Amino acid sequence: MSMTGLDYAKYAIFIWPAVAVTAAVLAWMVTDSLLRARYWQKKVQALEAERARPGAKPAP
Amino acid sequence: MFQALANPQRFMAFSRWAAPLLAVIAAGLLSWGLWLSFSAPEDYQQGATVRLMFIHVPAAYMAMFCYACLGAASLMGLVFRHVLADAAARACAPLGAGFTALALITGMLWGRPMWGTWWVWDARVTSVLVLFLFYIGYMALQAAIDDETRATRASGILALVGLINLPIVKFSVDWWNTLHQPASVFRKGGPSLPPEFLWPLGVMALAYMALFGALWLVRIRAEVWRKRAQSLALQAAG
Numbered sequence: 001m002s003m004t005g006l007d008y009a010k011y012a013i014f015i016w017p018a019v020a021v022t023a024a025v026l027a028w029m030v031t032d033s034l035l036r037a038r039y040w041q042k043k044v045q046a047l048e049a050e051r052a053r054p055g056a057k058p059a060p
Numbered sequence: 061m062f063q064a065l066a067n068p069q070r071f072m073a074f075s076r077w078a079a080p081l082l083a084v085i086a087a088g089l090l091s092w093g094l095w096l097s098f099s100a101p102e103d104y105q106q107g108a109t110v111r112l113m114f115i116h117v118p119a120a121y122m123a124m125f126c127y128a129c130l131g132a133a134s135l136m137g138l139v140f141r142h143v144l145a146d147a148a149a150r151a152c153a154p155l156g157a158g159f160t161a162l163a164l165i166t167g168m169l170w171g172r173p174m175w176g177t178w179w180v181w182d183a184r185v186t187s188v189l190v191l192f193l194f195y196i197g198y199m200a201l202q203a204a205i206d207d208e209t210r211a212t213r214a215s216g217i218l219a220l221v222g223l224i225n226l227p228i229v230k231f232s233v234d235w236w237n238t239l240h241q242p243a244s245v246f247r248k249g250g251p252s253l254p255p256e257f258l259w260p261l262g263v264m265a266l267a268y269m270a271l272f273g274a275l276w277l278v279r280i281r282a283e284v285w286r287k288r289a290q291s292l293a294l295q296a297a298g
Contacts, residue, residue, distance in 0.1 A: 008108040008111075009108070010173075011107060011108045011109050011173055012108075014109060014112065014169045014170065014172060014173050015108060015109065015111055015112060015169075017169055018112050018115060018116070018165070018166045018169040018170070019115065021162065021165050021166065021169075022115045022119070022162055022166065025158050025161065025162045026158075026271065028158065029154075029155055029158050029271075029275055030271075030275065032154070033155075033275045033278045033279050033282070034278060036279065036282040037278050037279070037281050037282040037285070039282075040282050040283075040285035040286045040288075040289055041281075041282075041285050043285070043286075043289040044285045044288050044289045044292065047289055047292035047293060047296065048292065050296065051292065051295070051296065
């Protein structure tokens with residue numbers, strides 16, 4: 001079956017859920033990784049800004 | 061190269077451009093691989109379900125490859141006590157668990173029409189389930205122990221124990237009589253697949269590999285920042 005006819009007849013019920021699950025898992029991996037990296041990067045920036053503030057406790 | 065990247069600053073400089081580059085490569089390969097997958101002819105035995113092979117088999121490869129990376133990073137972390145090796149191991153586990161879950165679920169969706177059952181307790185399927193449980197156990201152990209040094213050591217040992225399962229997964233179809241078909245790509249005498257199936261499979265496998273590379277780097281960067289944040293918070297408190 002070519003790209004012009006994606007019905008896959010009796011197997012569509014297995015093929016499309018597999019594609020959907022794959023898309024969902026890959027999307028979760030990408031989103032979770034990016035959000036996690038952004039969260040900790042912002043946290044570090046905030047803590048460094050706090051430390052650089054006049055009157056803040058100097059680094060040991 | 062590994063020695064150069066063991067320096068966190070050098071790693072951060074390297075991963076800053078390497079992760080987006082790998083992501084672009086992954087997106088390109090994924091688009092190409094999906095096009096090849098959906099335009100491939102139907103198999104004379106499997107019919108249209110052969111398309112499931114192009115997302116299932118690369119996920120299974122990645123499940124094993126990620127675990128090999130997890131084991132290698134854990135070994136480096138345990139032997140050299142290197143912070144980046146621990147971060148690499150920690151960052152690898154959720155990605156490996158994701159690929160293993162994908163391999164199991166897409167395998168079930170292929171098994172139902174081809175084998176007539178969603179699940180069989182044969183050697184290959186069971187050993188991949190055990191692999192998934194090792195990933196879950198690794199992450200659970202990390203989360204369960206408050207002291208991060210002890211948690212990293214305990215989960216690292218578990219990761220090394222789990223390496224025993226990798227050859228079992230790979231050779232299970234040769235060692236035991238299983239319902240799962242034997243190797244058709246990495247085998248003596250070369251691949252047994254025709255080019256119209258080998259190409260989409262190969263391109264999708266490379267796409268998954270590039271995606272893993274990009275996400276692994278992003279997650280290691282997150283781990284480096286997390287450690288830095290912990291250290292800054294401790295300094296601020298003390």
